[in-house]
Amino acid sequence: MTALRDDELLxxxxxxxxxxxxxxxxxxxxxxxxxxxxEGFTTVELDWSLKPGRPWRGAMVSKQYxxxxxxxxxxxxxxxxxxxxxxxxxxxxxxxxxxxxTVTFAEKDGRTIQTFHQTPxxxxxxxxxxxGGWSSLFNKQQIYVENVAVAERGGLRT
Numbered sequence: 001m002t003a004l005r006d007d008e009l010l011x012x013x014x015x016x017x018x019x020x021x022x023x024x025x026x027x028x029x030x031x032x033x034x035x036x037x038x039e040g041f042t043t044v045e046l047d048w049s050l051k052p053g054r055p056w057r058g059a060m061v062s063k064q065y066x067x068x069x070x071x072x073x074x075x076x077x078x079x080x081x082x083x084x085x086x087x088x089x090x091x092x093x094x095x096x097x098x099x100x101x102t103v104t105f106a107e108k109d110g111r112t113i114q115t116f117h118q119t120p121x122x123x124x125x126x127x128x129x130x131x132g133g134w135s136s137l138f139n140k141q142q143i144y145v146e147n148v149a150v151a152e153r154g155g156l157r158t
Contacts, residue, residue, distance in 0.1 A: 007120040009127050012113060013138045017149035019107040022114060023080045025145055026050070026103070031158075035144040038136035040064065050077045056085065072098070081105060087118065097122050114138075 004010055015022055025031040029048045036043040037060040045059040057071035072086035083103045099118050106113045116134060121127035148158045 005119070006124050007122075007127060009116075009118040009121070009130055009134070011116045011131075011134055011138060013116070013142060014108075015112045015114065015142055015145050015149075017112055017145045018110065019080055019105050019112045021149055021152065022112040022145055023105055025141075025148065026083060031144070031148075035141040036060070036137065037140070038062075038133045039140060040136075041068070050074055050083065052076055057090075072101075075100070097126075 025035070027050050029046055032048060033043050033046055036046060036058065041060040041062045043058060043060045045057070047058065048056045052074055055071065055073045057069070059067055059069045061067050069090040070087060071090055072088055074083075074085045076082065076084040081104065083101075085101050086098050087101050088098045097120070099120060102117045104115045104117075106115075116138070118130065118134070121130070151158055
């Protein structure tokens with residue numbers, strides 16, 4: 001594996017769920033609303049559709065931090081393999097640089113390995129400030145995905 005540059009963030013997560021399900025929950029805005037955003041945040045707005053070239057936007061809220069708005073554009077979609085999109089905080093902040101997010105999916109023994117890569121960041125502090133937020137979002141995603149997988153194995157439609 002190649003060493004990361006200072007302007008890159010990489011997070012890998014393994015889910016006890018089939019790859020097609022994990023990808024589908026990225027495709028479906030209604031499912032994303034249930035897990036998008038760090039713990040303690042609720043996503044209240046999400047205009048998301050996996051169509052290359054299409055802009056997207058969202059807003060999440062928390063009692064502690066108030067409203068956070070973000071946006072970007074979908075760049076590439078390769079079903080069950082890869083999603084590439086841009087991400088930008090809409091607020092005027094030191095972190096208002098457009099970043100490119102690449103999420104890849106691989107299956108291993110009936111489980112899914114999701115790899116999240118984001119770059120470039122303007123500095124190491126900006127990069128490091130995203131680690132907790134994305135990791136927390138993936139905590140919520142993991143609980144949601146694995147619960148949906150249990151429901152589907154039990155014959156429920158989701």
